[in-house]
Amino acid sequence: MRFLKMDMRAATVAAALTASFGLAAAPADAKVEGDTIILGAAMSLTGKYSTNGIDTQNGYELAVDMINKNGGVKVGGKSYKFKVAYYDDESTPARGAQLAERLINQDGVKYMLGPYSSGLTKAIAPVTEKYKIPMIEAEGASRSLFTQGYRYMFAVLSTSEQYLASSVALAAELAEASGKKASDVKVAMAFENDPFSLDVRAGVVEDAKKHGMNIVIDDKLPRDLADMTSTLTKVKALKPDLLVISGHAKGAVTAGRQISEMKLDVPMIAMTHCESAKITENFGAGPMEGILCPTQWSETLSYKDDLFGTAGEYDALFKKTYPSYKTVPYQAAQASAALQVWKDAFERANSFDTEALRDAIAATDMETFYGRIKFAPEGNNIAKPMVLRQIQGGEYLVVAPTKWASSKVQHPRQPKY
Template structure:
């Protein structure tokens, strides 16, 4: 009888240990304009959840915590983001937050995160401006927008020192405008004449008038874009109207595998990428780039884009901070994030601790990809920086 009672207590104790969870809240654009990118990001986050739970959970202060995700569809709408993040914190009682996809939505979520003093890891959000407001609880995974296209300009100058005229055409959204403005300023300092600097509404589907302006400007190269839907349409129409450009580099869209569906319209189009499966980072923590890629391919049947990698990286960063803090206490985890300086499969991660830029990503750097054709198939190649390239840059593309 005594043995039976002891066995019951042991089973009960094990049950309590197994029941311990850490809950992470976020919103996802299951519908709306950010659907493709946001679902990719969620796939990466869910893969991290499966990976860490498959190892028994996160070891925090001698205890194991299984990861539970709580998320809602924000419909790509800023108003819903604020409502839902308030709900995640006040009603669902989540322990930590991961941002929605896009800088615009993340800016709204950051207000709520800061209001409640809840740590949020921001992935899929590159705008610098979010991190210029004195927030203490928001930490950026991506390379900031101010450095998004600077390496593209460096690549163009190296490819053609004689090229002078370029066009910067961008989606009039928080993220894309910030990137484009920084690219324009950097290009001018590099000696380029920015002959066209123009935004277009996010809902644009007919780029004919803008393409006519590009042609009339005499620009030899185009940089800009915004998100997937507009970028893919823009690239297709540039090809159909045979815009005489030696190089096209667009944000977001060309970095997605789906971009290959454009066929010849994708050929030669370049993009800055936060991460690619071919990178050779040696991580201090978590899986290697190859291991992550193989896990993702097994789970989803396709090669991961950088949004998925950013989602997984956000989970790793939270996991490592909890482990280093030895606690789920928000202040202790925040201090661990402030002190973080490590390399993941995604690249280097280090956050600014300056009061005027707290949480801004300092460590991570971009790579440049370009769509090329090999054996009749469209493939992405890394073409910059030179010490990381997997193929030479196709230049000019026309």
């Protein structure tokens, strides 16, 4: 009986293998079919990342549509259209890596778009590297993605260590404007002890050191964070000029509530996840007034390009195309920008050769509605700054970097507790 079972299993495996070889044999070379360039992407269409995964897919699709409608991609004097082949990775990294293999090996895809989230990107990048397939990703921000020496992966978004570093730069700018030295600024930090928040912390520490600032508090927050009283009491005692907090939505919820309860009197507070924690809805616009929140992109920025126009025009087009959205997530905007980079690279390389394309992508330097895109040798975008918005009267207004900002920063913050 036992042997019989084993045989059955062997037979199943053999059948599956035959079937997959059969499948693999069918589309021999699918990278360019007729006048269509096929890009591949594993996308989290189901599972825990599905909301953001679908945002990303919509961003990709909107850009594909717009590029195809506006003359397509010109290679060798001929106009080509983009098409993206998707597979659902179910929000699991292992599945993502399998699907990347399948896209490249079986479907013959030679040009990849990134999946959603750092975790999935981390799982897929080794596959695209192995086959020397260029990938432009838009949703993996973790610093650790860019320390592996990957040659074929490029990211249009700002990396996670930049999330709050811009608040340090802003604090330095404001100190100097008021006749003080940047090195006089006292910084208090409270970061959760997890990879993302520690990335954010590393960026803050680096920039604070660069300006010679004094870090007076450096608290790590526990994973099951519910109370920050002791940290905030320390903040009250040491009176820093800048308080930076990052600990996902729970960090923002806890900080938002206790900042309000303890009537914290710090001139500048910056934290991540303000919107996912709904701090203005939960704790009122008055107490949250003046808190700075970073974002990759905002529709009020004065960035623009020839395809989508301004950031505001992109916002309007996206809402028109997908009426279910009330606000446009930055995940969609950066996904669209990834396709603009592909188009630009194809046209500059004027070739379908992956090596030529890789070099063309590496040499990218373009303005888009999403911001400027120029890659470091490690593959991350170094030209687009992280944007800081400030809560003013319950609205999130872009206040930094000053060059692109639509509103003036309120400093010191004037909360109404």
